[in-house]
Amino acid sequence: MDIVMPKLGIMLKGKIVKWLKAEGDYVQAGEGLFTIETEKVTHTVRSPVSGVVVRILHPQGSVVPVGQVVAIIQEGEAATVHVPADEERGIAARTVMYSIPLEGVKGVTAHRMLESSRKSPRAAVGLDILMDEAISIRKRMADAGKKISLTDLVIWAVSRSLEANRVVNSVALDDCVQVFEQINVGFAVDTPKGLMVPVIPEANKKEVTEIAALRADLTKRVQEFSHSETDITGGTFTVSNLGTLGIDRLIPIVNPGEAAILGVGRIGPRAIVRGGAVGIGQVMEVWLAFDHRAINGAEAARFLADLKNRLEDPKEGGLKE
Amino acid sequence: MRLLRVQFKDARHNLAFEEAMCLASGGPTLRLWRNPPTAVIGYAQFARAEVNLETCMQYGVQVVRRHTGGGAVYHDYGNLNYSVVVPRSSGIVKGKLSSVYRRLLAPVLLALEELGVAADIRDTNSVFVGGTKVGGSSAHLGETAFFFHGTLLLNADLTMLWRVLTPLKEYECPAGSVASRRVPVTNLSEVIGCPLNVPRLEALVVRGFEKVLCSHAIPTEPSREEMELEMNLFDTKYSRDWWNLEGRMGRDVRGQM
Structure with missing residues (x-):
């Protein structure tokens, strides 16, 4: 009207x-x-x-x-x-798929959390992911001429896990949690001008090779500061990988307008127990920092468990090489 | 017509009551009141660009946003403020806004005339004597009522007025907000050249409104509805910096106004 x-x-x-x-x-x-x-x-x-x-x-x-x-x-x-969506301007659409009224227990939790920390109440959950299989897949793909990085694989898995755990792809407002329809994954890039978060629109609908190509292009653009506004708009979730800088674990701050962010640590050899014996595995530690108004601990845990399964066995998780 | 003399010691309550009058279903009302030293800014103004907040703090001058439009004014106990609520259906608020102001300011001009002061209306809604401003007014069109209020400088502290209404240079009026027009002002006591008979002026203003609104003014206490609205508006809005100083605009407003 x-x-x-x-x-x-x-x-x-x-x-x-x-x-x-x-x-x-x-x-x-x-x-x-x-x-x-x-x-x-x-x-x-x-x-x-x-x-x-x-x-x-x-x-x-x-x-x-x-x-x-x-x-x-x-x-x-x-x-x-x-x-x-504003297709003319090419901004990744970020529309509400459904709203969850903050009523009952969720409403009480929301208000208490808000009261206790005055701003958005943060919490975090973390776990280790065995990356042996992911590393070998990556090698196989590289041999076949399809170069992807482990960050691309993480973004691919994150987008699928968000699809399976919709509430993590949301934002908490004063009176409701808005769950987004699109899964637009932002990834933190350290640029000469500071931290930038370019966005891969609808990453859940893209294969890992497409994600890799887009991510490389976006990274280059923000590094050169030749990106457009649309490249950094519309994110619904963020991945921050400091593993490449040798960090074991990080618990980042959630981006405003989103409900959660994944902190990705370095992949390194660790002693792990397999079938009653101690062996060596390539392990990556991830932490999900989240706005407790939008996401409960169990929801965050389910998301991380899903992510762990996908990355430990990408083929089973739906990866097409 | 009801005649209210409601007056609080805190300017924020006084301005909250103005909005309460406008929202309440009290029918035609006239309120005469005064404020402690206060910088009253218009609805869409940027406080820092209109008022020297540091000076206000130093001298204990309150800064309060009103719900009507226009520019910043200074109030102290040397001002007389009048407020009028009339139904939107009333003939007096029909037609051009400049005519509406002319009709609603007529009682003030009549009262001044009785005191031997020839005043006229300039810039749509200001009261001038000679080339100098002695009063301003503004309004709000509510859902059911038209609310109009104004102030007259009787013997206000003009030094303080200019101190308070001279903002620091570095604060510019941002696009979209309403800037004040700075014009010479004076007190009516200066114009007359002798101390003003304030009760007489008040009585004359009341009589002027009675004449123009064709209604006898009956002294009344504020209604329970008005007092409850005032309390609520004070708590949620007029006691808050976001309203008085920031007048938050844009995305983070979330329907708070």
């Missing part, structure tokens, strides 16, 4: 002094949408319908003639409204 600049008295145009909702926000019928000011008279324009604000056509501060469309609202319930 088109929202137009209303007429106050016989005014011809109004200045939008505040947007009370942003694009992507849900607005209820009768709730304030924006405030206009004209000749020192303020007036809050309320939404005539319930739905999601899909487009704001005039930013704060614009003077808009009466009758002109200022915003578009897609009518519907909060949980079912689909926000179309």
